[in-house]
Amino acid sequence: MANTKEIQKRMKSIQDTMKITNAMYMISSSKLRNAKQRLEDTEPYFYSLQMAFNRFLRHVPDTESVFFGYGREQAEEKKRKGYLVITADKGLAGAYNHNVIKKAHELFEQSEHNRLFVVGELGRQYFAREGLDVDTNFQYTVQNPSLHRARVIVERIMELYMQNEVDEIDIVYTKMENAFLVETEVLKLLPLDKEDFESAVPVDVYQEELKAEPSLESVLDHMVPNYVTGFVYGALVESYASEQNSRMMAMEAASKSAKEMLQLLQVEYNRVRQAAITQEITEVISGAKAQKRKKKK
Template identity: 30%
Template sequence: MAASLQDIQRRIASTKKTRQITSAMQMVSTSKLSQIQRHGGSYTVYADALHDVVAHLATAHINNVSGTLLEQRHVSKVGFLVLSSDRGLVGGYNSTLLKELMARITERQLTPDQVVILAVGGNGADFFKKRGFDVAYEYRGVSDVPTFTEVREIVKTVTTMYDNEVFDELIVGYQHFVSRISNEVHLEKMLPVSTEDLEESKDDSKYTADYEMEPSAEQILGVVLPQYAESLVYGAIIDAKTAEHAASANAMSSATDNAKEIIDSLGLQFNRARQSAITTEITEITGGMAALD
């Protein structure tokens, strides 16, 4: 019985240490989530303004879009930019995303030869490598609150590969941050840029007058459009990182709660075992005294 009590005590001590670790990790993830939400809020202002400019130029001034990121071409290969995490301890963040990506590939009846994977995050890269897909680009170690300067290599590589016709269409797959307790998978076609989407989202109230442009609207669009495509990719990375921190905070919160339940259960088990041991000792002492009498 004494050995059993010691075993329970060791389990309680071990679980308490685990709870301390998961609680600390939850606080760290929550802090990172707050930081990236502030950063993402300021970036959204720039992204929205850039979107309005591109929408106005692309839909109001351009008739011939050949040779730009707006050009629709025959799709021989589809690029998938997969935004996953480098580490675990994020609940179903990665598994849900990768399952949806595989479902989309199957739905479109794409073979591995028709798919080009661009992986940001180790989980996505390892997943598709094991399944025989061409991982043409891989980036690990994105910081917790990425700046545009840090991920410039990623966005430049993506747009350059599209320009060089490594793939003819780009689908970006990531977990979209909905709230602190909820994420949802987004699979968005980002390249070529859709003129229909731009037309639908254009706010005409911001542009009530005609403008004379120098240089031409076509030349301006040629400069602004790549920046817009880069902003879409960067915005998706920010969104994915926000969702990752939320998933991590939730996973660590659940782990902390589970550890507390285990500690309470072990404590009850320990008290019962100790009570049983005391009862047994009293019985033995009483029996011994009766034998002496």
Template identity: 45%
Template sequence: MAALREIRDRIDSVRNTMKITNAMYMISSTKLNTARKKLKSTEPYFYTLQSMFERILRHLPTGFAHPYLDRRTEIPEEERSRAFLCITADKGLAGAYNANVLKLAESRMGNGKRDHLYVVGEVGRQYFLHRNVDLDGEFHYTAQKPTLSRARHISMEMLALFREKKVDEVYVVYTRMKNQAEFVPELIQLLPLVQLDSDLMNAGKLPVNTIQETFSLEPTPTKLLDNIVPEFVNGYIYSALVESYCAEHFARMQAMDAANRNGNQLIRDLTIEYNRSRQARITQEITEVAAGARARREQMERAGKMRKDLEP
């Protein structure tokens, strides 16, 4: 009987756990829909801003220099100081979501003592603290509720680090939604703006068939970039926060769905085991009853025979 009780208790335990995983699945589904709407509403602004920024760079004067475009090529690679903004979740139970982005950040940071680490999300903070990695900054209450104001706070700090030459490069490590059903960890260099400051953006090196519109940069190109670059970096960080938020809940939905499927399979297997054990116990009891009845019948037959033998 103890074995049957243990199986029944385990089935109840799996069912109680599945109540939690089902609830987490529904919560993540709701949050994912909200995050996707937020991402969809911000993407037009960000892509328009990026397109406008590319157009501005194409019309900058020849030989123009700006602090945010300074590649600092005079500094050797081994002496360059880098800042990494690693975006993780505040909670686990999201499959490989956190592990993938943390692994990418670790692989790029290496053992450089000049690297500076800034973390969004409690999982990333605990991960690096347990490995005795010093954190230069952490942004609380951001991973679960990305907003433009929090993204602006982060971007201002990253811009200040680069502008004051405390770091030579700024990277953001986040999880990008590749499509509606797939996400990938990604590392993007924010500063200097090398992803936009390419050779093709110089007017003298544009393709022959490119239409070069008339552009007037007022009051000056420097003041224009002083205003537009912070907005661009802020938009990129906000987009990374929202995409990471989408990927987190998509990964959690996948993990909870897999847990529910495994739980149902485990309940089926335990139910079969329970029924077999119960049937074996019933069969054993029937066999014992039948054997007892047969023994009793044989005993009564022997007693009756003895009485007959004793009669005169």
């Protein structure tokens, strides 16, 4: 059985750890609020951009743009796919990184023609350790998602798509459904699906005439990169928020476990201390009796 000093040392160590977990919980809580605000601030712009696609397709429903997959028809098993994987730079976030990496690994190994694009230090380390070929490592932190970084990512994947080196590009990221649930999502970035932008318009509603210079196709060439950039930026912010939420839950669980351990150690400490006191009293009584018997002799 451990002595009181050993138990006190363990209790002090757990208390110090609790200070760290509580601090990490508060930091992640602040970062989560900032990420949510950032996403809300940019939503109107990208919502308007999606509405612009809706208007465009109403006027040019039969467009044969490569952005909508024309000329890229392939059987599913023969498609050359690119996967943009968003992970974290740090651990201590529960199963956040594990779920994303596991899903990306499964998808990547379904074909020999797939390509990986990784954002996040843990993802880079994992795929390097597994010996998997990564097309592009975007060497910056995921702690500060920005439109500039989203544009850099999209420039690379758009370049490969336009050069016909990949037929489809998917993004693997984490979406925060609510404060208690985050889920790994796999969504297609390119080619776009017309069905995602189409909406039913009543017959008696006036539809404006749309003119574009030099052509509607030229306008589309500028709209698509901006739309994909917005989607990637949203995924970066969503993943960042999910990471902070997962870390909050992990730190809360760690603090709860630490409190339970402290309660058990406190009971053990009291038991050991009481046993030590009892032993001292017994030794004193035994010594007193021995002295008494010695005097009688």
